[in-house]
Amino acid sequence: MSELDPTQLIQSLLICLSGGIGIYLMMPHRRAFTKPAFAFALGLGLVIFAAIYLAMLGSGPRPIVSRLFFNIFAISSVISAAMMITARDPVHSALWFAVVVLGTSGLFLLAGASFLAAGTVIVYAGAVIVTFLFVIMLAQSDGRAVYDRLAFAPERASLTGFILIWALLIVILSDPMSAFQVRNKADMPTVSGRRLVSGNELVKVRSLNANTPAGQVLRRLNTPQIVLPETLEASPPAGVPEPHVAGLGGALYTSHLISSELVSAILFVALAGAVVIATPRVGGVKS
């Protein structure tokens, strides 16, 4: 494997140390040395430092506007995640999770996944958070319960979590070209070679020629030639970019058809299971 860059090692260690100590201080727990509010503020400061440092790490040559928006979304989502897991009130926790979802949707949008960004906001912030809030209101305890003001072993949990994050960051930040020893830099596809290959195009290439990038991928995978029905061949002429949702839907319902059917079956089973579990049984209720 590759040798580690010591500056990146120290950078990631700095991030994990400040983040871990910050999360430990923010967790609800009685500490002998200081008041909870002061410990929370100190920990929040450390976590904000870690989030800003983390967002600044991979700053490549980019346009300033997208860099700015990336930093805003990334820092806000990390800080909201820290606030979410340390909030004393579960209502606040659910609302901070909505902020995390908004931040990650912004990051999805910056990565070009606009349909997914809209879907995440609708599904999470629109449905899941509202359901969570309903349940929290249903199970409202008077005041703040003891179990909300007490965390299981916060020092061991933060140590474990940030050792995991440190390992992940070292793997992510180490030189990727030496990590993937199969490739060298010349073999990395260019930007035009990395353009989107939609499902329709994949089908067409599979039946027609193997000179396009998708065809080369197929030839490398050594898939058997499949005789395709005529209806799948209807696609816009070459050179015309497909609309975003059309390409996503095409890929979803051609190359991932069985998975999407399975997922819809799981959704239905979960619906039935939730109805069965949550409905109070009339009559034979034990305890």
Place this chain on the structure above:
Amino acid sequence: MPDNVFEMTDLTSYLAIGAMLFGLGAIGFLSRRNLIVMFLSAELMLQGVGLSLVGFGRFHGNWNGQIMTIFILTIAACEAAISLALVVQLFNRAKSLDVSIWQAIREPGLPVTAEPEFEAEPLLADPGPESYPHLTPAGIEPEISLVASGQRAD
């Protein structure tokens, strides 16, 4: 899909943010005791993984990352439905959202987690309109007749 370049450094930032969200969700799941907060932490871990998948998909220029994230979204919705139904049932039985009540269903041979209630954060009074200054009683409590309290000038 915008045509701007998505380089290795951009992928690195996406993976780093995704790893951080995943780890924070793991910490929340390990250390919080409220059932609902634990399930929210699990959803946070799913968000981190989805962010990494979208970054990978954008870097390699295909739709697979986004499609996997759509599947994750669906599974997360299923998980939320089932888990909230379970939480409602558990709350109806124990009248509490504490996860340590349900230690009896743990694996045989494991020790009981201690209940260090004295380590809980002290309950701070909210400085709102409901809170009044607490005065220490001094002297003898005067006798207040009904007539005297009704005839107050102010």
